[in-house]
Amino acid sequence: MIRNPEVLCKKLGLAFNNPELFTIALTHRSAGANNNERLEFLGDSILGFVIAQKLYKLFPKAGEGVLSRLRASLVNEESLAGLARQHQLGDYLRLGLGELKSGGCRRDSILSDALEAVMGALFIDQGIAACQQWIEHIFAEKLQSLSLDNWQKDPKTQLQELMQSKKLDLPDYVLQTMSGLAHEQTFKVKCTVPLTSETCIGVGVSRKKAEQSAAEQMLELLNKDSK
Amino acid sequence: MIRNPEVLCKKLGLAFNNPELFTIALTHRSAGANNNERLEFLGDSILGFVIAQKLYKLFPKAGEGVLSRLRASLVNEESLAGLARQHQLGDYLRLGLGELKSGGCRRDSILSDALEAVMGALFIDQGIAACQQWIEHIFAEKLQSLSLDNWQKDPKTQLQELMQSKKLDLPDYVLQTMSGLAHEQTFKVKCTVPLTSETCIGVGVSRKKAEQSAAEQMLELLNKDSK
Structure with a gap:
């Protein structure tokens, strides 16, 4: 049974003007042609930008090398999959039967891609400011707990x-x-x-x-x- | 003799509220601590996002693989250095003596980084909308001439x-x-x-x-x- 995406949407604190976009973001390529790959492409680049500008502002004295390492520590498959799991995103994924059977909804790469696709969908639906705000919201804890010790x-x-x-x-x-x-x-x-x-x-x-x-x-x- | 950055600024169709940011964007790390590395980090991520969203809109039927390849063909060191050369950006770079002697102002990596740093500086100075508009402007020709043949x-x-x-x-x-x-x-x-x-x-x-x-x-x- 595929759960109602609206429930997840609310959990994530989102409300789409075009809910279809959100459903596509949850659709893995194994489930059909109208899947989340394009939205993931977009979301990945938005996430990179949003985190880069946040780190730039948060750490005015950090050099480029430090900023790059900080971003890599925040934005990676494992960390994104962790965020996706916090919101039970896997329960709402639309997967082909093969992926479904082999536990695709628990796989880091699929979870991480879907979360990035949600960012892409949100950008298309509501623009960069709303998207940026949401990304900063779901990354708030990670951003706060960035141990500066090591980076300074x-x-x-x-x-x-x-x-x-x-x-x-x-x-x-x-x-x-x-x-x-x-x-x-x-x-x-x-x-x-x-x-x-x-x-x-x-x-x-x-x-x-x-x-x-x-x-x-x-x-x-x-x-x-x-x- | 270092040329006046204001002249380049005008050539690029830009006017900074804080011209100091533009000067920093033109300053290579060989020329001192207050250099363009942080702005380049920022600009690189902005450029990735701006081109991603542009391609997403321009090619509604292209898959993620095609979009990624299109972006890689537009955004790479060689192509950015070419754009920088079109505007004689090298003549306005601030380099340390070593880089100056070894022709750093003609090197692809230094030119490409400086152009990305200008994007970062513009974002800090005027926000994402202005920055997006300018990036789309300087990439207009490349975007128009993207040979779809090969990608379709x-x-x-x-x-x-x-x-x-x-x-x-x-x-x-x-x-x-x-x-x-x-x-x-x-x-x-x-x-x-x-x-x-x-x-x-x-x-x-x-x-x-x-x-x-x-x-x-x-x-x-x-x-x-x-x-």
Whole structure:
């Protein structure tokens, strides 16, 4: 039995002018041609924008690397599926028989896509301001609990603590080159860690800045590898 | 000599309430701490959203795969750098001495980032509607000339033509499994092509749809590999 989408709509605090859009957002491609894939495409980009501008405002001193990591920690399949589960979204999904039997309504990817599709549907129905408000509402708890501790620490400190937590040797920074006139020099520093054979080169107007940049790149590299 | 950013601002058809934001958007990280990285983070997400919603409206029948490929063809480093060059943006960049000497003002990545940062700055200065309007304006030509031919073709046709253009054997589709009741069967088809040893599995409510889905995934795979 497919539950009435109106019930979910109310649970989510939404009221659609065109309820059909909401129903489509809950329709997986396994259930037919008029499914949520296009709305998900749209919702995904809206979510990226809404969270980016929120983080930009919330953390005026965070660099681009920190903002990107914060966003990745908020917007990912697992986190979106978790939000979808909080509202029992899976109970209202429209799936083909195959997906239904294999438990598609509990799968992270399907839940996450449907939640993004709801965002896309809301945008089409009510525009960006309403959509932004709702996204910020359902992400409110996650946004509040973002532990700034970890993000406010500079990259070198973060990288060092990561190595310490794994009982590994500390990162190594080697100055590669210095160039430019005395008052506008450019430093190039190579960072290596025991966790990977890859190295990262940081460039900056001081040795310290070049080291921070190398550490930041290494954190991103390790972050990607662990995904 | 750094040229007056006001001149570029006018060329771009913009007028900032806070011109300082525009100057920051033109400042590469090599030129100091108050640079365009945060604005680029923001602009990148805005651009993704604006183009997504535009494509969603322009191509009401295009599937998510087509929309994603269309967006990737519009929004990429090379295309953004091209737009930046059209407006001589490189002449107005603020770079550190090292980047200046090594021709940073002509580099795709630096030009593309600065253009995204201008979008971020415009959003902060004037909000999403103004920013959307300007992005659609500078992308107008690209949006108009989007060759629909290629995108309207179904994935199987596109994949076949790709193989023919490289004088390779045609794609191979093998039915793997069929499951479900007679009126709601699920088909699983494996697609292989001579270009890669990887295979793609498509699932659909008919054999044809499963093949199209497998072909679409293969196109995406080949697209990723070629980047």
